[in-house]
Amino acid sequence: MSTIVVFVEHKAGAARRASLETLGAAHASGLSVVAVVTGAGAAEVAPTLGASGAKKVVVVTGADNFSPDGCARDVAQAVQQHGAKAFLCANTSAGKDLLARVAGLLDCVPFADCVDFKHDAGAFTVRRPVLAGKATLTVQSGSPVLCATLRPNTFAAASGGGAAEVTSVATLGGKVTVTAIAAKSDARLDVKEAPIVVSGGRGLREATNFKLVEDLAAAFGNAAVGASRAVVDAGWRPHSEQVGQTGKTVSPQLYFAVGISGAIQHLAGMRTAKVIVAINKDAAAPIFKVADYGIVGDAFEVLPALTEAIKKARA
Amino acid sequence: MKIIACVKRVPTTEVQAKVGADGKSLDTAGFEYMLSFYDDLAVEEALKAKEKHGGEVTVLTLGPSECSKELREALAKGADKAMIVVDPQWNTRDARSTAKILAAKIRELGADVVFTGRVATDRDQSSVGPMIAAYLDMACVTDVVKLDLAATGGSAQRESEAGVETLTFPLPAVITCDKGLNEPRYAGLKGIMAAKKKTIEEVSVQDVPNASLVLGIELPPPRKEGRIVGEGVAAVPALIEALKNEAKVL
Structure with missing residues (x-):
């Protein structure tokens, strides 16, 4: 069975809702879902992802100080090791950044902010807005690995899945490192993700x-x-x-x-x-x-x- | 310091989309064009880097010959050189082929730092900058709102859902510029006169075919006719009623 790799973001011990929606879309495509989680707290989040559609979870260790290019190398490695046909993540700030880097490493066409995603006999078709939604393109991927981010609030999260197999792998590391995060002063929701x-x-x-x-x-x-x-x-x-x-x-x-x-x-x-x-x-x-x-x-x-x-x- | 600002000509934000005769592209008749909003920030940051570290700013684009208009303006603001990779297919190129063509050109020109906008406001991908970095094995920071550039690297801030992230990076690097990073300058009369004497180099595109295939393009379905529920405070109960029992979103 073909595999699809999904990068899952998390905070405070729980996966982001937009990432759970992406897992749901991946699960619904009928492919076997491998989730990748990284950063502090990844090991705690990993066992919860089976219920949301992941068959397997790869925990990247040694990446508590996030490196965006290091993360892309880790994800690209997971794609290659699993022979994955697709890579998906949520269209968040980190997700868009990751999409482009992974697509570059894999030499594939990236598709950002997809509002529809279809898999049929090995061919992937996505729909994505252009000109900020004044028009919507329907595009066939044509790359060895479909690389895409999915728009939050657009796909349904899955529930009632089974337990996922959890493995871990050390980060490959990168050139760029996050040295500090000044968290938002309140728990306000991001405008892109809020219902x-x-x-x-x-x-x-x-x-x-x-x-x-x-x-x-x-x-x-x-x-x-x-x-x-x-x-x-x-x-x-x-x-x-x-x-x-x-x-x-x-x-x-x-x-x-x-x-x-x-x-x-x-x-x-x-x-x-x-x-x-x-x-x-x-x-x-x-x-x-x-x-x-x-x-x-x-x-x-x-x-x-x-x-x-x-x-x-x-x- | 060798500095490159990678920019793109895009339709103005006021254009109305119309589907073309082939059903796969937009009818661009009557479109007006501009430099993508965020690429203006990239040009400004490139000029600031030159002011701080010396060196040379080259403005690079992939597009039609007509975008010499946008490049001429960057030259008037103080850029030293400008180059158009002339591409008849600029409007339909996917992010991978765009990034590969630009990366090859940047490798040829040499760069310590490449600035580009965080997104081009036509395709809305935000992909070409980080992909160039991947193809050239350069560091990259995206959506930068604050930059401290030193001779061998620097630190940058970006806004994410988590808050404001501070990142350190080595050179060479690709920096994608977000609103808040700077206020683009206006070209002065002296700059405009000087820019008239500068040449804009046009080079032919080394073709990298698209890997993706556009199957169609459509306009969003018109929203169904809404209604005014009333005027002023008196209309609030009717709105709550409609949201609760009609739209069922409360």
């Missing part, structure tokens, strides 16, 4: 008013804060929160656009959200054309009321 995103735009008038957006996100408990390009350019919010063609492309279950007019480059970054809610004073704003539900009104009045209502609904 709910509350984004604010210029309609909020000034940076401090983003508190209203943060409050609504906090009321959900599982929401991330996003921002339009205009407010990131104005320095109100960090670039890591920017949604759109020169920021991040997101596909949450629920997306709120607050005080965002809906420039084409913003719409490109969020139009694949399952449900879109727009709150804007201007009834003619283009954002209402893509929104499932709209409220025409002043964000300063609507947001506090909505935050209270969500708190009640979630209580």
Whole structure:
């Protein structure tokens, strides 16, 4: 049976949800799944991956100080040793970085941020957005090893698998080393991975008013804060929160656009959200054309009321 | 220090996508082009590296002859040389063949450090920079928001889901530049005049065929018509009701 290698990210002793979704997609392809985990805590995560679809787990040791190129060498080695036909990981910051490096080492074409992935008699076909989602390409891999990252919130995680065989291997090491990580000051979710995103735009008038957006996100408990390009350019919010063609492309279950007019480059970054809610004073704003539900009104009045209502609904 | 900025011409972020007659590519009629947003940061960082360490900045691209327009602007900002690997297929090339062609050219030119944008805003791959590093066995740091470059290596910061990572790397290296790293300068009149005298070298592409095969391209399905649930605070209960019982996302 052909093998597929999946790189699994983890934090605080658990695999990232986006990695579990990738394992699920790999498992669903019918190939035998080999998971690779690395870094501090990898050995604790390894035995949990069988339930999510891994047949085998390779724990890379000696890599507590993460090296991105070292990790790529470790993954490429696992691909070669298992004669794998495909390599997948989640389309996170680390995942995209790893994809390109592994594809380079294996001399294969990389496919980032795939929204569909099919395996049929040894041929792999993926679908991936271009121009930040203004169009979607369907591409046949054509390389000896399909190398791809899968978009978070798009594939289903598997459950009820069996126990995986766990082996370990020492890292090959690399030239580049992470020497420090300044963790985020709070446990806020990343905008790309969060199931709910509350984004604010210029309609909020000034940076401090983003508190209203943060409050609504906090009321959900599982929401991330996003921002339009205009407010990131104005320095109100960090670039890591920017949604759109020169920021991040997101596909949450629920997306709120607050005080965002809906420039084409913003719409490109969020139009694949399952449900879109727009709150804007201007009834003619283009954002209402893509929104499932709209409220025409002043964000300063609507947001506090909505935050209270969500708190009640979630209580 | 030998410094290369690898850049790409892309459609402007305002373009509307239309599927071409073959169903496999975009109809580019009416497209306007620009230097990919993040490649502007790469040019700026290359100029800053030269200011700090001396040496020479070459701006390199794979594309049509027309992108001399974008390269001329980089020359006006202070780059020393510019080269176009002229490629009739620039628009349909996969990341592997692009990286192989550019890596071969960089090997020929020689480089201590290569800067490129963290992503080209047309294909959205973020792959060519790290792949060049893999093909040339260079170090690489991606999505860099802060850089401290010394003569034999340096340290860089990148933002990930985990927070802000600090990484150390040796030269030669490929650095992919993210927003926040710098504020690109504008070309001055003196620079614009000087750039007119600089030549932009055009070389022919050493062809590396695509390994992947595009089967089709489609536009996203139009979202089904939404509705305004109401105006102001009074509309909040109707919105909650719709999210709960109609969309079932609460």
